[in-house]
Amino acid sequence: MPNLLLNLYKKMYLIREAEAEICREYPKDEMKTPMHMSMGEEAIAVGVLTAIGDKAQVWGTYRSHAIYLARTEDVNGFFAELYGKVTGPGGGKAGSMHLANPDKGVMMTSAVVATSIPLALGAAFSSKILDDDKINVVFFGDGATDEGAFWESVNMACLWQLPVIFVCEDNGLAIHASTAIRRGYKNLTNIMRQYRFQYIQEYDGTDVEKIHNITRSSIKYLESGPVFLSLKYYRYLEHVGVNEDFNSNYRDKNEFLEWYKKDPIKIQKQKLIEAGFKKEVEDVENEVMAQIKTAVDLAKAAPYPEPEELYKGVYDGE
């Protein structure tokens, strides 16, 4: 068990510190990609994806950093892609919003809200027919539930009883608009209960172990059909960019301070230290910081793609 708890901590620490490095480096304007930061949601990606393990095929959104690092731990590829270099998993053409690495289980991420959900369904349909052992899991924000593609996907997944895990990363906001002003209903999970999901969980918290356990319990239900997890978190930074935005008049810093009391990384570190793993925590933190430094150095030294790469890997209609 301590190995699992330490592993959960290590991945969350990696995501948080990789993003802290982005915050320091981004103002130099060497990373020419819009950044949608994951700070605050680390426990969701790490808890869900560690529970599923190597079988996970991940589908996500432009807020991709946490799911990419949690699934692949490919720090070198991650930074190379953000710096637009050929050594990135997208050859430097994908950037932050379209990070993907199908060989390592991240199938696609997209800037277009809700578009990855029907694709995850298609993959789950294929897994069902082929009877392979892949587990398709799709991450989306609460804003995606304002899209028809979400409702059609829920409908079809339940009608065809497809083995897919829906994970709503619910931060209560679509850009600056709160769910309260966007929706005619109050609670998404209550609506989902009207569909034929095999397992539904709503969890208002940031405890990575709990999210891990919820996900582990859900996996056996996939034999009979889809699973829906609604996991709430607080987005620490602005919608797009690397800064705080508490002076933008759509939210209050006190809300952040309340959530920060149960910051996923802080509480997991506390638990490990109380359990007597102070030295192991320090070793993990040093290892992660060294990994990030190497990755940034390698990314900066790597070449940009050649201009003709622009025309490769692009749908040309033929």
Ligand SMILES: Cc1ncc(C[n+]2csc(CCOP(=O)(O)OP(=O)(O)O)c2C)c(N)n1
């Ligand atoms: C189809 C589509 N409509 C609108 C947008 C503009 N847009 C970009 S992000 C966003 C908010 C999405 O919020 P949510 O799904 O909750 O994700 P979060 O940013 O909170 O992670 C919107 C409406 C878009 N990218 N795609």
